[in-house]
Amino acid sequence: MQFTTFYVGETLFGVNILQVKEINNQMKYTPVPDSADFIKGLFNLRGQIITIFDLAKRLGRADTKIEDRTRNLILKTDAETSMIRSSCKLEEIGLDAVGFIIDKIGDVIEVEDSDIQPAPANVGDISKEFINGVVELKDELLIILNVQEIIRF
């Protein structure tokens, strides 16, 4: 399996590459007043309304500061993954398009199923429910995100 990896702070996260629609640097959001504080806002991606989550905030850290390398990681909706979801073991994340703000994009990493270990109780400050599994890379730990859980509240 291939994972798109990215950093939030110093932590390396990964999401199945088949789940990723695109990565962009459109940083003009429409804030949504009276909504959860880890939702950054909305933007228009070719007519699709994307809800952008501040991933750091969602994980219990401080708000993401927008810098040169800050990007949006946009995920495919269930409609967009409908043909491949079951065969590729993708998560169901609903029909509303979502994306995460990330601090820096990483490499695409090929991981064998057997290398993915179940999540320990906690990985640093990240609580277990948000983790689908961990992969020990050569000199760091890759945390596979549980997207379904992150956007459920």
Next chain:
Amino acid sequence: MKTAQNTNGLDLKNAENKNETIRVNLALLDELMIYAGELVLARNQLMRLTTELTRTIPGLSSVLQDIDMTTSTIQERIMNTRMQPISLVFNRFPRLIRDMTMKNKKKIQLETSGGEVNLDKSVVENLYDPLAVVMNFLVDRDIESPEDRVANKKDETALINLRAYQEGGKVNVDIISDGIGIDTQKVLNTAVANGFVKANEAERFGRKDILDLLFMHNFFLTTIKLDEGEMEVGLHDVRDMLEKIGGSIGIDIGTSNNTVINVKLPLTLVIIPSIIIKVNEQNFAIPQVSLQEIVRLRQGDDELRIEQVNEAPVLRLRNKLLPILYLQKVLNMEAKDKEDKTVRIMVMKHDENEFGLVVDEIFDHEEIVVKNIPRFFKNSMCYAGTTIMGDGTVALILDIGGVAGKAKLNFTGLKDQTIMGDEMEQRMHDDMQNLLLFENAKGQFFALNLDLIRRIEKISKNDIDIVGEKEYIEHEGKSLHVIRLEQYLPVQAPEKEDTEQYVIIPKSVENPIGIIVHRIVDSISVNTEIDSDSIMAKGLIGSALIKDDLVLFPDIYELIEMAEPEKVSKHRQRDKKKKTILLVEDTPFFRSLEKNYLESAGYSVDLAIDGMDGFKKATSKAYDLFVVDIVMPRMDGYQFVEAIRRNPDLQEVPALALTTLSSEESKEKAFQSGFNAYEVKVNKDKLLETVSSLLYK
């Protein structure tokens, strides 16, 4: 472009000939529509960016024109793929009528027309339920039994006409029945009996207001089987259901006193008319259906107009108290100081409740493409959807019901407060006058005291009949002579006549006359002196400066005399020398009310706050009449009149007791003490009649 058109036309023709159709997944059409919308946006941006280049690049401008037109056509055609004929709904009604008539033994024929009119699928799907309730209402309440119909020389079989037609950007559905029609007086009485309307407010209700009452909660309830199952619903729910699909409903009385129901529907749900507003530098869209009007308060005005009732801000608008919401606060946005101190209030209507929504800026009306609100924001209740603005940014569409609900507007509480609030206001500023401001020619303002006005009716130009040189409208089943200010006053006529105008009908005149005015501006409460010297003409009381505008005060009674010299009200003072009345009253509210009444009849009125004060004033100036309250501090009404009767100079001056006490005992005591007449508060007509008889006996 030409080739494209030709192929296009040819293909369509072939398709028609062979009557070919294919099944297409609706999701695919929805997706196509999104891309079409996107294409429109990209086109707009392209056009903006290339305006400069068209001069330097030959041929560019015609290419751009082609792209422009083709884009619009594509979007329109894709929208058309979702259209369905309204007959899908109409075809279900014969059965409904048959079922209902079998139950209640009425005979009804249903005629439908315009079934070919197309509407967006989502509108068509949600149209049956509201129309079914309307049908139920008509069959149940409007259409008589066959026996009654025959007795009234009508055809035994009643007729319900259901027709659809397109007008402007809307589809109209008229439902016309030839039943007994709506008895507006009965509706009003029921509303008063059930506490929906206060008895003292009822007389201000015009025909349209009364018909509007039919849409109040619990007014007409029926149990009916709908698509959503068996349920108890009312006309109120019909309005709700229609508003959800961007529609509206109105009831009117037709030419033969029958019932005419008009439903207006958007061609498509996907595009709705809206108003774009700004709060804290952020744009929001508000569906236009819920917007009633926009009120702007300039700096300094807000103290006057936004008041606190039960610690909640309210706006006084034409004698109503509207709860005020600050969108910024409802949405928990941080408070920002603005340089611009103008307060902009959008008067919104949700259900039958009105409220004012304060926003920072109000832009133009815009047709927006509605997109879903992502599920992450459903908790907020404040949002109905999202849309993409012309510049490509996302804006949130506000859900007005949700906004009101979030702010927990307690409308019922406020309605009870309205009257109390009014009275308290009166007590606080007893010299305040409530004026109706209106405009005839542009920029020429007039004012009338609200206490003199019985009703204000909205009329359309076609409602006016011309007989001889006079104009008439139908009002409460009678014809009412209507006049225009420019006919009798030295003022200008409006530059152009709008199709909608207003008729002001004054109170307490024997031969009512309506005054046509061009535009109602506002109702205000001011403490102002009327200057009767600077601008004087027959039919004018005078003028005053209100908020820097010169406002003329027409004298209704004089106007009526001018318009119908043969029928002059008897109550009005008959000689030109003003009679002066001393009004002795301790309650500020009644003091100002009675003063208004007396002044409205043309008398000059001096005020005294109790018997002692009254006696002092009575001995220092000559009065033609005393109007005296009974229960007062320091010296009551009985003592006052006894003192008057003992004074040789004042012995002959008539005195009228005006009181809330209505016992025979107090009446007897009043006459014994020396009063010449006794009236119970506050019946204006009787008061003026008695005053007139005492002065001119």
